[in-house]
Amino acid sequence: MTLAAIHARLTVRGLLRRRLPVAVLVLLPVALYLASHDTVGRSVRALVFGISWAVSTVALFSTLAARELEPGLWLAGHRRRELTAGRTAGLLALALVLSAGFWAMVALDQPVRSIGAVALDFAVTAVVAVAFGSAVGALVKAELEGALVLFLFAGLQAVANPFDGWTRALPFWSSRELGTWAVDGPAQGSLAGGSLHAVATVVVCLAATVLGTWGRRRLPSGP
Amino acid sequence: MNDADWLAALDHELALRGMTGSDRAEAVLEAEAHLADSEPGAVARELFGPPDRYADDLAQASGAPGRRRPPDGTTGAWLLQADRVTRSYRGRPALSPTSLTVAPGQVVALVGPNGAGKSTLLRLLAGLEPPDGGTVSRRAATGWVPQSGGLDPFLRPVEHVELFGVARGLSRADARRQGERLARHLGWELTGAPVVGRLSGGTAQKLRMVLALVGTPRLILADEPYQGLDTDSTRRFWELLWSVCEDGAGAVVSSHDPEVLRRADTVLELQPAVEPAGAQGVGR
Numbered sequence: 001m002t003l004a005a006i007h008a009r010l011t012v013r014g015l016l017r018r019r020l021p022v023a024v025l026v027l028l029p030v031a032l033y034l035a036s037h038d039t040v041g042r043s044v045r046a047l048v049f050g051i052s053w054a055v056s057t058v059a060l061f062s063t064l065a066a067r068e069l070e071p072g073l074w075l076a077g078h079r080r081r082e083l084t085a086g087r088t089a090g091l092l093a094l095a096l097v098l099s100a101g102f103w104a105m106v107a108l109d110q111p112v113r114s115i116g117a118v119a120l121d122f123a124v125t126a127v128v129a130v131a132f133g134s135a136v137g138a139l140v141k142a143e144l145e146g147a148l149v150l151f152l153f154a155g156l157q158a159v160a161n162p163f164d165g166w167t168r169a170l171p172f173w174s175s176r177e178l179g180t181w182a183v184d185g186p187a188q189g190s191l192a193g194g195s196l197h198a199v200a201t202v203v204v205c206l207a208a209t210v211l212g213t214w215g216r217r218r219l220p221s222g223p
Numbered sequence: 224m225n226d227a228d229w230l231a232a233l234d235h236e237l238a239l240r241g242m243t244g245s246d247r248a249e250a251v252l253e254a255e256a257h258l259a260d261s262e263p264g265a266v267a268r269e270l271f272g273p274p275d276r277y278a279d280d281l282a283q284a285s286g287a288p289g290r291r292r293p294p295d296g297t298t299g300a301w302l303l304q305a306d307r308v309t310r311s312y313r314g315r316p317a318l319s320p321t322s323l324t325v326a327p328g329q330v331v332a333l334v335g336p337n338g339a340g341k342s343t344l345l346r347l348l349a350g351l352e353p354p355d356g357g358t359v360s361r362r363a364a365t366g367w368v369p370q371s372g373g374l375d376p377f378l379r380p381v382e383h384v385e386l387f388g389v390a391r392g393l394s395r396a397d398a399r400r401q402g403e404r405l406a407r408h409l410g411w412e413l414t415g416a417p418v419v420g421r422l423s424g425g426t427a428q429k430l431r432m433v434l435a436l437v438g439t440p441r442l443i444l445a446d447e448p449y450q451g452l453d454t455d456s457t458r459r460f461w462e463l464l465w466s467v468c469e470d471g472a473g474a475v476v477s478s479h480d481p482e483v484l485r486r487a488d489t490v491l492e493l494q495p496a497v498e499p500a501g502a503q504g505v506g507r
Binding site for chain 2: 003006007010013014015017018065066068069071072073074075076077078
């Protein structure tokens with residue numbers, strides 16, 4: 001088993017032992033889904049919003065918590081990319097499993113136009129949320145700052161008019177676009193536009209994560 | 224602890240007290256023979272007591288030195304060299320120009336008042352921060368004992384040992400075995416220990432020591448390693464440190480505790496950076 005794989009496994013194990021946060025991680029999207037259960041489109045968008053918020057928060061806290069352990073691991077011989085890759089892989093695995101569970105719930109509960117498209121929307125949202133939460137975690141100094149940054153983006157995402165051009169600057173614009181495509185069809189939402197936005201967001205977040213992590217301190221140059 | 228474990232522990236404790244191979248083997252064989260001659264059902268721990276105490280008695284009776292030999296400083300070999308390193312934080316000097324060399328087998332103590340820059344110097348020596356001036360060169364893999372933190376509260380100690388041991392080239396099984404052995408030397412059982420968040424402060428500190436030593440790095444940097452440790456655990460820590468230094472490792476240990484002055488080979492006394500005197504090394 002590679003170092004990154006061990007780190008991924010222990011990232012998942014450590015997260016699953018935090019019972020209350022894991023419960024909230026599941027309950028937050030479900031609560032938003034149930035609160036807007038009257039129409040298919042609203043409920044799916046609310047669920048996606050919940051997934052994005054919950055998963056990015058978990059990624060944020062996981063990234064900040066890793067700062068305690070990682071200096072010792074660097075000195076022991078772990079490489080920065082192994083640590084980042086392992087943690088990200090663990091978070092992605094958890095987020096995708098969670099999204100699959102929410103997808104199954106929607107598939108059983110709602111007459112969605114294309115349940116496959118909903119699966120794509122949920123998976124993309126999970127990936128973008130891990131990337132965004134990790135980037136915020138790498139850039140801020142402390143948990144409170146990171147949580148406030150996430151609140152800011154989540155709040156803007158919730159209240160902004162999605163047809164305003166500036167909302168494309170929000171990290172989860174792709175989730176809403178793909179959700180609209182999945183529920184209302186290609187006339188309302190664009191698969192290509194949503195996918196491109198998601199890829200661009202992940203690339204930007206990855207760059208921010210690398211710069212934030214590597215720039216925070218110069219790492220050991222010894223053997 | 225069964226008899227085999229007790230005898231193995233006795234052997235190790237005698238080694239820590241400087242008993243040489245043949246004397247040590249003889250002492251262990253003698254204890255084994257006493258055990259065989261005793262009443263059926265007798266166990267070593269009840270007959271002889273804890274292995275460290277029994278080793279104390281045997282070492283005293285045999286005239287063993289009771290601590291390791293000082294390192295041979297004549298070879299010129301070194302594991303770590305720092306040359307006039309300095310560090311400031313937001314324009315405030317945290318460390319005056321300080322030089323230091325650590326040779327194989329050498330234990331260096333960093334002492335000085337609060338704010339003298341002991342932790343700063345250790346972080347510079349480890350490479351966790353860059354110095355503002357001067358250079359640090361290392362020729363050995365580094366084990367790091369931080370003053371606090373350094374652990375994931377939701378992982379078990381044995382999982383930490385796996386992470387650190389594998390990074391230093393051990394298999395997961397070997398990392399666990401070595402971690403268990405090191406923990407036992409510090410008077411603690413690693414296997415079955417709960418997640419780090421439920422450990423006492425002293426036990427968490429023992430874990431930091433185990434993580435610094437698993438995989439046998441040749442340079443140990445320890446920042447106030449006694450935090451939360453009782454007297455017996457402190458003694459065990461030093462015995463373990465001497466043991467790895469006997470095998471060619473070098474160590475730098477910072478502490479407020481005057482006890483460190485008695486146990487180290489070299490003492491480097493730091494003064495707060497605002498004072499012009501800076502650092503002065505006091506070799507012994």
